[in-house]
Structure formats: C-alpha cells, structure tokens
Amino acid sequence: MTKLFISYRRADSQHAVDRLYEALRKHLPKKDIFIDVDNIPKGVDFADHLSRHVSQCETLLAIVGPQWLNLADETGQRRLDSPDDFVRIEIAAALKRNIPVVPVLLDGTPMPRADQLPPDLKGFERRNAAFLSRDSFRGDMDKLIEDLGLKPRLTWQVPAIGAGIALAVGLGALFASGTVNFPSAAPAESSLAGAAAAPAADDFADVAEASKSPETTLPATSEPAPVTATVEAAPAATLTAHKTYLADPANLRYRTEAEAAIARHEAAVLRLQTALAAKGFAPGSVDGRAGSTTARAIEAFRAASGYASSSVDLTAIDAAPIAALAASVEAWTRPVTTPSRTTSDPSPVRTEPAPRPSQRAAGDVFTDCTGCPSMIVIPSGSFTMGSPSTESGRSDDEGPQRTVTIGSDFAVGRYEVTWVEWDACVADGGCGGYTPENPSGWSKGRNPVMRVSWDDAQAYVSWLSRKTGAKYRLLSEAEWEYAARAGTTTPFSFGSTISTSQANYDGNYTYGSGVKGEYRQKTTPTGSFSANSFGLYDMHGNVWEWTQDCWNDSYSGAPKNGSAWTSGDCSRRVVRGGSWSSVPQDLRSADRDTVGTSYRFIIIGFRVARTL
Numbered sequence: 001m002t003k004l005f006i007s008y009r010r011a012d013s014q015h016a017v018d019r020l021y022e023a024l025r026k027h028l029p030k031k032d033i034f035i036d037v038d039n040i041p042k043g044v045d046f047a048d049h050l051s052r053h054v055s056q057c058e059t060l061l062a063i064v065g066p067q068w069l070n071l072a073d074e075t076g077q078r079r080l081d082s083p084d085d086f087v088r089i090e091i092a093a094a095l096k097r098n099i100p101v102v103p104v105l106l107d108g109t110p111m112p113r114a115d116q117l118p119p120d121l122k123g124f125e126r127r128n129a130a131f132l133s134r135d136s137f138r139g140d141m142d143k144l145i146e147d148l149g150l151k152p153r154l155t156w157q158v159p160a161i162g163a164g165i166a167l168a169v170g171l172g173a174l175f176a177s178g179t180v181n182f183p184s185a186a187p188a189e190s191s192l193a194g195a196a197a198a199p200a201a202d203d204f205a206d207v208a209e210a211s212k213s214p215e216t217t218l219p220a221t222s223e224p225a226p227v228t229a230t231v232e233a234a235p236a237a238t239l240t241a242h243k244t245y246l247a248d249p250a251n252l253r254y255r256t257e258a259e260a261a262i263a264r265h266e267a268a269v270l271r272l273q274t275a276l277a278a279k280g281f282a283p284g285s286v287d288g289r290a291g292s293t294t295a296r297a298i299e300a301f302r303a304a305s306g307y308a309s310s311s312v313d314l315t316a317i318d319a320a321p322i323a324a325l326a327a328s329v330e331a332w333t334r335p336v337t338t339p340s341r342t343t344s345d346p347s348p349v350r351t352e353p354a355p356r357p358s359q360r361a362a363g364d365v366f367t368d369c370t371g372c373p374s375m376i377v378i379p380s381g382s383f384t385m386g387s388p389s390t391e392s393g394r395s396d397d398e399g400p401q402r403t404v405t406i407g408s409d410f411a412v413g414r415y416e417v418t419w420v421e422w423d424a425c426v427a428d429g430g431c432g433g434y435t436p437e438n439p440s441g442w443s444k445g446r447n448p449v450m451r452v453s454w455d456d457a458q459a460y461v462s463w464l465s466r467k468t469g470a471k472y473r474l475l476s477e478a479e480w481e482y483a484a485r486a487g488t489t490t491p492f493s494f495g496s497t498i499s500t501s502q503a504n505y506d507g508n509y510t511y512g513s514g515v516k517g518e519y520r521q522k523t524t525p526t527g528s529f530s531a532n533s534f535g536l537y538d539m540h541g542n543v544w545e546w547t548q549d550c551w552n553d554s555y556s557g558a559p560k561n562g563s564a565w566t567s568g569d570c571s572r573r574v575v576r577g578g579s580w581s582s583v584p585q586d587l588r589s590a591d592r593d594t595v596g597t598s599y600r601f602i603i604i605g606f607r608v609a610r611t612l
Contacts, residue, residue: 004028004148005054006035007090008063009071009079015437016106016132017063018451018601022581023141026509027150029395030593050086051093059148060094062087062124065106069116080118092120103129104144152509152583237317239265255513259495260502261317263488267533268319268326269294270487274379275329275362276301286381288487290314298325305332323533330361330379360612362409363535368468371424373608375411376535382406383482384489386555386590391491392512393585397553397592404478406562411610412475412483415526415537416545417460419444422452430463431456436600439522446525448543448605454573454597457546457606464608471611476564477549477574477592479609484577484589486534491588493532493539502529503541503587504580511584523580540587543605544575544595551594572596579603 004024008017017035024033034053054060068087071079079085094101101124103111114125130144234254235245242258245251266288273290276283276297281304284293295314301307307328312321360366362379386401387394419438425431436451438444452460457474464472475483485493491511492498500507500517504524507517527537548564551572558565572594578587581603585591595604 003032003057003059004034005057005060005090005094006033006063007060007087007094009065009068009087012067012071013063013065013106014600015439015602016065016134016137018603019137019581020061020063020104020132020141021601022579022603023145024150025586026506026583027145027152031395046086047084047089050089054090054093055097057094057099059100059102060091061102061104061130062091063104063106064109064112064129066109068109069112080121088118088121091124095121095123101127102144102148103127105129105131107133238315239317240315242317252513259490259497261319261495263490263493263495264319264533265317265322267487267493268322269314271362271379271533272298272322272326272329274381275326278362278379279329279332279334281329301329301332304334307332319533327363330363360409360411365414365535366411368470368610371421372464372468373413373417373421374415375608375610376414377409377411377612378479378483378534380406380409381482383485383487385478385481387491387588391588391590393491393588394590395592398555398590400555402555402558402560404482404560404562406479406482409612410479411612412479412534412536413607413609414531414535415446416448416543416605416607417457418446418526419449420446422449422460425460425463428463428467430466431459434459439602442522443525446527447523448526448538450523450543450602450605451600452605453600454546454595456600460606461608472608473611474546474548474606475609476562477547477576478559478562478564480545480547480576481589482562483534483536484532484539486532486536488533488589491590493589498540498584498587503538503578504528505541505578505582505584505587506580509583509585511588514584520580539577539589541578541582542580543577544579544582544593544601544603545577546604546606547574547576549574569594570597575604 006017006021008014010017021033021035034057069078069080073079073082080088082088091101103124105111111129112125114122117124130140130147132140132144235241235258239262242262245258246255246262269290270286270288273283273286273288273294276294277286279301281297281300282293283297284291298312305328307325312325314322360377362377364377365374366377367374382403382405384401385404387398388401389399391398422431423435423444426433426435434452434456436449438451461472461474464470488495490496492502494502497510497512497514498505499514500519504520507519510516523542526542529538531537532539548566550566550568550570551574552558552565552568575593575595576591578584578591586593595601
C-alpha cells in the first residue's frame with residue numbers, strides 16, 4: 001500500500017492542498033496520508049519528528065505554489081534558507097532516502113532552478129513534476145493519481161447475483177429470437193417515495209430492435225416459445241412486507257428504498273418509545289421495534305392526555321404518523337393533581353411553575369437570539385458506538401464497539417453553521433475578525449461556512465456563549481454519532497446505502513448496492529436534503545464537522561457517558577460526516593477522521609451543541 005507525505009506551505013497552497021487531500025482519500029485510507037506537519041507534540045525535536053514520518057512514507061508530494069520559493073519569515077529572511085524550515089527538512093529527508101519526490105506545480109508555477117535551492121535540496125529541480133491548475137483540477141488530479149498507480153478504495157459494487165443474471169440471459173434470448181412478450185397487466189405502482197418507474201414495454205422493444213444489425217438475418221424457427229419478462233413489484237406499505245422483500249436476495253430494484261423506509265420506521269418508533277418512557281408510560285424495551293407493550297403504553301398515554309388524533313398503525317411502513325405521535329408525547333406535560341379545598345382548609349392552591357428553558361422536551365426547536373443557530377433538543381439514551389467488523393469500508397479506529405449512555409437531553413444545531421451565522425460573529429467583534437476565503441462561484445448565505453479550523457470553531461462557540469448566556473460548545477464525538485444515527489444501526493441514518501438525492505458527496509462513487517449520482521463539486525445550502533429522525537440536516541456530507549474530542553486511534557479507554565475524550569493527541573481533533581468531495585463510505589455514521597487544530601480546509605465546517 002502506497003504511503004504519501006504531503007509537504008506544502010499553508011500560505012502558499014492551502015487552496016489546492018485541501019482538494020488534493022480529499023481526492024487522495026478516495027484512493028488511500030487516512031492512515032496512509034501524512035499531512036499535518038505542524039502539529040508536533042510539545043518537547044519533541046521537530047526535525048527528528050518530521051524525518052521519522054517521512055521515513056514511513058513511500059512517496060513525497062511537494063506542493064509548489066507561486067510563493068513556495070521566496071516566502072519570507074517575520075525577519076524578512078527567505079524561509080527556504082533556514083535549516084529549521086519544515087518544508088526544507090521534509091524534502092531533504094525524502095531526497096536522502098532516495099524515495100520518489102514529486103514536485104506538484106500549481107497554476108503554472110515554474111520549477112525551481114538548482115541555484116535557487118539550498119545545498120540539501122540539490123536534485124529536487126531534476127525530479128519529474130506533476131501539474132495542478134484551478135481550471136483543470138479534476139483532469140490534472142486524475143493524471144496524478146494514475147501516475148502514482150492508485151486505485152479507488154471503493155468502486156461500484158454489482159448487487160447480489162441471481163435475478164440480474166437471469167435478466168441478462170433472458171434479454172439475450174429475447175434479442176436472439178426477435179420475440180418479446182410482456183404481461184398485459186401493468187406492475188403495481190410503487191408506494192416508495194423516489195422509486196424508479198418501471199420500464200415500459202416499448203423501452204425493451206426499442207433495445208431489442210436496436211440490437212439487430214441491418215445485415216443480420218435471424219434464423220427461422222418453427223414455433224418460437226413465447227418468453228415473458230416479469231417486472232419486480234414494490235413491497236406493500238407495511239413493515240412486514242418490506243422486511244420480507246429484503247429477505248429475498250433476488251429482490252434488487254427497490255432494495256435501497258426499502259432499507260431506508262425500515263430505518264425511518266425504526267427510528268420513529270425508537271423516538272416514540274423514548275418519549276413514552278420519559279413520561280412514565282412503560283413501553284417495554286426501547287429498541288425501535290414496536291410490540292404489544294408499546295401499543296399498551298400508547299393507549300395509556302391517550303387515556304391520560306385525551307389525545308384525540310386517529311390511531312397510529314405501528315405495522316404500517318409510513319414513519320410520519322409515528323413521529324408525529326412521538327412529538328405529541330414529548331410536548332405533553334402531566335398535570336399536577338392538587339387536593340380540593342374546603343372552607344376550613346386555609347392552604348393555598350399550588351400551581352405548576354412554568355417550564356424553565358432546561359425543561360425543554362426532546363424535539364423542541366428554539367433559537368436563543370436573532371441570528372443564532374436554530375437548535376433542536378435531542379433525547380437522552382444509549383446506543384452502540386462504532387462499526388461492526390462486517391461493515392464495508394470500516395477502519396480499525398472505529399472500534400471496538402461499545403455501549404455509550406448519554407444521561408441528559410442536549411441541544412444540537414439543526415444545520416451546520418452557515419456563512420450568515422459566522423458573519424454575524426465577525427460583525428459583532430467575535431471570531432477573531434476572520435473571514436474565510438470563499439471560492440469563486442460558490443454561494444455563501446445559508447451554505448455552511450468552511451475553511452474554519454477547530455480553533456476558529458472554538459472562537460465561535462465562545463462568542464455565542466457570551467452573547468446568549470447559555471453554554472454553547474462543539475459536540476463530543478459520541479454525541480455526534482448518537483445524533484447522526486438517530487436510533488439507527490445501519491451505516492447511514494437512511495439505511496445500508498446512500499444516494500446523492502439524500503446527501504451532498506461525490507456521486508461518481510457508490511456504497512453497497514447504491515447507484516452513481518451527481519457530483520456537485522461544492523457545498524449546497526444547509527437543509528437541502530431530508531433531515532434524519534432527530535430532525536438534523538446534513539449529518540452525512542456537505543462539510544466535515546469538527547468535534548471536541550482529541551484524536552485516539554481506537555475506542556479502547558474512551559468515555560462511555562457521551563463526554564468528550566480530552567486525552568490523546570490533542571493537537572489533532574476528530575472530524576465527522578464527510579464532505580461534498582467525499583466518497584460515500586466516508587459519510588457513514590461511524591466513520592471518523594482527524595485533522596490538526598489549526599488547519600483550515602475547504603471541506604471542513606462545524607455545527608454547535610448546547611448544554612441544557
């Protein structure tokens with residue numbers, strides 16, 4: 001496996017390196033790309049540290065932009081002339097080891113001449129260079145990846161064989177015979193939102209006709225047996241029918257939609273069970289699977305609350321009525337019973353105090369000020385954090401799996417922090433006055449702010465806390481995964497795969513039985529896609545999101561109460577969720593990555609949490 005070291009100057013080439021890194025992540029796991037060169041542990045000899053990391057890599061990419069050669073330090077000295085210059089140390093170490101050193105020249109930057117380089121970089125000018133340009137980045141990047149001999153980590157996966165092979169053989173027979181017979185009755189209309197329409201008979205006939213060459217004479221047959229092409233029907237609108245459909249590996253057409261529908265149903269039931277338990281109605285196991293005990297708890301709630309809505313069918317696949325009932329249970333307050341007074345009873349009648357903000361119920365939406373992020377209350381609960389060893393695309397740092405219990409409700413930003421919200425902080429004198437560079441042609445407004453470091457995110461939540469008097473912060477990594485999963489155990493909150501109609505990522509790549517889709521190549525306005533069952537948007541894709549946790553390469557010794565892990569490599573923090581440029585496996589609820597606290601990448605933003 002190729003291990004790459006990316007050497008660059010932030011002031012010279014940050015705009016290109018974040019895109020380069022994300023493109024390489026589609027071909028290499030994060031552990032095989034070393035990039036955070038200036039997050040060096042305190043007390044460590046940085047020259048030894050950098051040389052040691054270079055020695056672990058097989059190729060060094062030296063990113064050379066227009067300022068790379070002559071960028072000066074605070075004294076006016078050219079950085080490259082200093083023996084302590086990080087870039088010089090890195091490239092010199094690679095040249096000394098005689099590993100491939102690839103100069104990557106940005107936007108027409110010329111190759112440095114030998115007389116412009118310090119003695120320990122002699123020979124760098126003779127290395128065969130690659131080229132990257134803003135205007136032709138994708139083509140240039142494809143060429144670089146090809147030259148490096150890299151292969152995609154995850155390519156399109158053909159669904160389970162069986163029906164697909166039968167269909168191919170069947171169509172071959174149809175084309176050979178020139179005969180296509182279709183059933184007279186149209187297939188049942190799908191009850192699944194977004195399911196593809198069944199191909200009409202004429203579509204197949206056109207394909208059959210097009211497959212014949214004008215010069216081809218089909219052999220005469222005495223009495224060709226009619227062949228019937230069957231069309232797979234969508235499952236009925238019940239939970240059982242969807243599970244039965246998935247149990248048959250030959251069923252492929254509606255598989256993604258069925259898995260997503262089941263995930264939404266289970267998440268809605270889990271939310272309902274959580275709310276019933278919190279109000280004292282004993283739904284039994286809080287596991288997202290509704291049984292008779294949950295049904296009796298619902299009836300007990302109806303009797304106590306006078307809830308007059310029509311009954312909810314827990315066996316139906318539609319999750320919306322279940323989620324609506326859950327919201328009603330969450331909002332309901334049990335009345336306080338006071339004894340009736342007699343004329344001889346002088347004690348005053350007690351009234352229930354108005355709910356304090358800390359008593360907000362799960363699912364409540366609020367903002368603490370004009371221009372502040374819209375927040376939603378997430379219920380307390382337990383979940384299994386991490387991914388099973390059988391999950392496709394997982395890394396070892398996603399385990400070992402463990403049960404995490406979050407003991408109190410907390411609030412989370414419904415959306416990633418937007419440009420509007422960031423600019424409000426800057427206008428109010430906060431956030432260090434920093435305004436990130438926005439690429440030409442990209443929208444700001446309700447799009448997520450990006451090119452913000454972990455340190456920048458800390459500045460924002462500090463400003464927000466001062467402004468509102470509430471305790472705003474970043475989510476812990478455990479809170480983030482709990483909120484992203486929203487009661488599900490599948491790789492994504494939408495099911496076992498994901499599509500570009502559900503999230504913003506590189507649709508040239510697929511996961512599981514998913515299909516290719518759109519690659520938008522930039523951020524989209526927050527809330528452009530459906531929320532998960534907790535009411536959170538863009539937990540998958542758009543921008544990676546900073547969390548509070550220090551980096552650790554496994555969960556061994558991690559907190560089990562949902563708090564942030566504040567030991568480990570705290571010069572690097574955990575990011576979650578994937579971005580507009582990610583492959584879908586990086587959008588999984590369990591996927592995690594790490595970036596140095598001072599790095600500002602075009603693919604990284606954040607969302608906020610609030611302690612209640």
